Amino acid sequence: xxxxAAATKNLYWAGFDLGGTKMLAxxxxxxxxxxxxxxxxxxxxxxxxxxLERMLQTIHLALEEAELKPxxxxxxxxxxxxxxxxxxxxxxxxPNLGWYDVPxxxxxxxxxxxxxxxxxxxxxxxxxEYCFGAAKEASSAIGIFPGTGIGGGAVYHGQLIQxxxxxCMEIGHTKVLPDGPECGCGQYGCLEALASxxxxxxxxxxxxxxxxxxxxxxxxGTDLSNIRSGILASAIEEGDESVMNIIxxxxxxxxxxxxxxxxxxxxxxxxxxxxxxxxxxxxxVNAVAxxxxxxxxxxxxxxFKVIAAQLEDDSTVMGAAAWAQKxxxxxxALKSDPNP
Amino acid sequence: xxxxAAATKNLYWAGFDLGGTKMLAxxxxxxxxxxxxxxxxxxxxxxxxxxLERMLQTIHLALEEAELKPxxxxxxxxxxxxxxxxxxxxxxxxPNLGWYDVPxxxxxxxxxxxxxxxxxxxxxxxxxEYCFGAAKEASSAIGIFPGTGIGGGAVYHGQLIQxxxxxCMEIGHTKVLPDGPECGCGQYGCLEALASxxxxxxxxxxxxxxxxxxxxxxxxGTDLSNIRSGILASAIEEGDESVMNIIxxxxxxxxxxxxxxxxxxxxxxxxxxxxxxxxxxxxxVNAVAxxxxxxxxxxxxxxFKVIAAQLEDDSTVMGAAAWAQKxxxxxxALKSDPNP
Numbered sequence: 001x002x003x004x005a006a007a008t009k010n011l012y013w014a015g016f017d018l019g020g021t022k023m024l025a026x027x028x029x030x031x032x033x034x035x036x037x038x039x040x041x042x043x044x045x046x047x048x049x050x051x052l053e054r055m056l057q058t059i060h061l062a063l064e065e066a067e068l069k070p071x072x073x074x075x076x077x078x079x080x081x082x083x084x085x086x087x088x089x090x091x092x093x094x095p096n097l098g099w100y101d102v103p104x105x106x107x108x109x110x111x112x113x114x115x116x117x118x119x120x121x122x123x124x125x126x127x128x129e130y131c132f133g134a135a136k137e138a139s140s141a142i143g144i145f146p147g148t149g150i151g152g153g154a155v156y157h158g159q160l161i162q163x164x165x166x167x168c169m170e171i172g173h174t175k176v177l178p179d180g181p182e183c184g185c186g187q188y189g190c191l192e193a194l195a196s197x198x199x200x201x202x203x204x205x206x207x208x209x210x211x212x213x214x215x216x217x218x219x220x221g222t223d224l225s226n227i228r229s230g231i232l233a234s235a236i237e238e239g240d241e242s243v244m245n246i247i248x249x250x251x252x253x254x255x256x257x258x259x260x261x262x263x264x265x266x267x268x269x270x271x272x273x274x275x276x277x278x279x280x281x282x283x284x285v286n287a288v289a290x291x292x293x294x295x296x297x298x299x300x301x302x303x304f305k306v307i308a309a310q311l312e313d314d315s316t317v318m319g320a321a322a323w324a325q326k327x328x329x330x331x332x333a334l335k336s337d338p339n340p
Numbered sequence: 341x342x343x344x345a346a347a348t349k350n351l352y353w354a355g356f357d358l359g360g361t362k363m364l365a366x367x368x369x370x371x372x373x374x375x376x377x378x379x380x381x382x383x384x385x386x387x388x389x390x391x392l393e394r395m396l397q398t399i400h401l402a403l404e405e406a407e408l409k410p411x412x413x414x415x416x417x418x419x420x421x422x423x424x425x426x427x428x429x430x431x432x433x434x435p436n437l438g439w440y441d442v443p444x445x446x447x448x449x450x451x452x453x454x455x456x457x458x459x460x461x462x463x464x465x466x467x468x469e470y471c472f473g474a475a476k477e478a479s480s481a482i483g484i485f486p487g488t489g490i491g492g493g494a495v496y497h498g499q500l501i502q503x504x505x506x507x508c509m510e511i512g513h514t515k516v517l518p519d520g521p522e523c524g525c526g527q528y529g530c531l532e533a534l535a536s537x538x539x540x541x542x543x544x545x546x547x548x549x550x551x552x553x554x555x556x557x558x559x560x561g562t563d564l565s566n567i568r569s570g571i572l573a574s575a576i577e578e579g580d581e582s583v584m585n586i587i588x589x590x591x592x593x594x595x596x597x598x599x600x601x602x603x604x605x606x607x608x609x610x611x612x613x614x615x616x617x618x619x620x621x622x623x624x625v626n627a628v629a630x631x632x633x634x635x636x637x638x639x640x641x642x643x644f645k646v647i648a649a650q651l652e653d654d655s656t657v658m659g660a661a662a663w664a665q666k667x668x669x670x671x672x673a674l675k676s677d678p679n680p
């Protein structure tokens with residue numbers, strides 16, 4: 001390790017999770033213990049300027065709680081909705097926030113005077129689980145996070161796979177049923193179109209409408225906006241077999257995509273996360289593990305574990321900070337190496 | 341770079357391609373110019389002992405042509421049929437050769453007194469194209485090599501993706517049509533079952549049998565063993581539209597798998613290689629490029645190129661040597677770093 005990198009060892013790191021509805025800042029010591037923490041609403045649609053100002057304030061408030069000054073930060077990692085320009089630290093497009101071409105990195109670097117690294121929020125979450133959570137003993141891991149869409153990430157021997165183009169592993173847009181249902185991306189048969197929480201809710205709403213899911217219908221009617229993960233879990237507990245079958249069918253499709261990833265990366269751990277998994281971890285972990293095993297060659301059948309994410313809301317903020325530390329220290333080491 | 345690694349800079353490297361029917365050794369200088377070369381039949385079924393002896397002789401003969409002695413080799417890279425134990429340098433299983441549990445690395449290290457690195461032959465081929473061929477300007481690349489099966493490999497920012505379990509990227513066993521035709525691996529709907537040269541030949545043989553491919557029938561009858569890549573290309577030239585359509589259909593499936601890889605790695609270059617591609621490079625490159633673009637999200641449509649492999653029989657031998665050099669120098673650098 002170079003002298004510069006060694007010098008940063010005793011400093012502090014900030015992680016930031018810029019979500020669609022809330023933002024979260026954490027200040028971490030060199031052991032990744034939380035010294036300060038601040039959560040606020042994002043209010044993205046109030047505009048970029050106000051949003052960036054809220055980000056700065058949130059980090060300042062977390063620093064205050066940690067009793068630290070900006071000058072004591074070695075770096076900041078920010079998990080952002082994509083697509084992103086990773087090199088220049090810009091959010092190209094965050095439709096959920098109504099933000100376009102936002103130079104997050106430069107704004108934060110100017111304010112706090114330390115290096116800032118942005119990455120995709122799901123990538124950060126998977127990296128967080130890899131460093132501190134469900135996959136912390138693994139050499140390689142992939143993450144699958146079913147939500148409104150399906151986010152994914154992959155860490156191969158410590159390296160977050162970020163692709164050539166702008167951001168993350170788009171496992172939600174790998175095809176599991178060519179010529180299958182239309183996806184929000186304009187393609188057909190993407191995993192997301194078959195197994196996201198939204199796709200599941202749409203199937204469950206149809207079952208409720210037909211009278212095949214009485215418990216669900218009583219709890220939430222047939223409006224997709226009401227059929228959230230917790231409601232789906234409750235409907236299964238109340239005995240709606242059709243809802244259970246919809247979840248199991250979705251798990252079959254996740255197993256196809258996960259099996260393809262096993263044939264691609266051969267990860268030791270497949271982390272399942274997000275609201276749907278949090279609402280019914282055992283059901284989904286078991287069903288996806290079984291479906292994935294069904295879809296791989298014999299040599300791979302015992303090569304991986306499927307595990308539920310462990311860090312909940314902390315995965316992105318922790319992963320963003322850890323990834324920033326890795327990137328910043330590698331850059332520093334490279335610059336200070338007289339013969340790289 | 342460490343002193344040890346620097347000291348190896350002026351030495352020579354050997355690459356070795358252990359194929360099902362022939363083996364090839366090359367001696368390369370530090371610029372990867374060929375100084376010596378020897379090709380022989382593998383004769384795998386004559387037994388492991390004789391096969392290993394032939395490997396040693398072949399490298400010795402290439403060294404003689406290069407006018408070098410074993411002590412001048414910095415290392416040897418060997419591309420092998422898999423599955424492999426990469427760490428221990430063992431071929432677990434090479435059914436084409438009838439070889440099981442063969443300690444290739446130790447045998448070669450003992451004979452030549454230099455470090456030996458083995459890797460999967462297709463991985464080596466893709467790494468060769470990445471370093472010296474079709475993808476040499478790219479930061480990341482994947483390779484798809486349709487043959488009897490479909491081999492694949494991926495290089496992500498200089499790192500060959502080798503997985504957690506034994507060897508290579510098995511793109512041939514990613515699923516492109518769940519519940520589709522049976523594959524040799526025991527699964528259903530794998531890319532290999534739909535788009536390998538063997539699957540294409542089987543479809544073409546049916547067309548010939550039905551009378552829909554008269555040129556093919558005249559040239560090769562309906563025996564799969566006779567319907568090789570060159571014959572398929574000739575049948576298309578002679579006007580067999582049904583054969584052309586079979587190739588285009590296969591390209592559609594390759595495009596689904598390639599599209600999934602774009603959503604996974606976002607490679608800059610997709611290299612197509614192997615006998616089928618060599619026999620009809622323009623047809624396959626154009627069809628696969630079109631099919632892959634059809635299967636990716638808008639943001640990825642212009643993010644990659646599809647290019648035919650350029651090194652032909654040299655890709656594996658060159659790639660194996662280059663990968664061995666990288667592995668050996670990284671290990672040396674790590675060992676000599678007082679504070680890694």
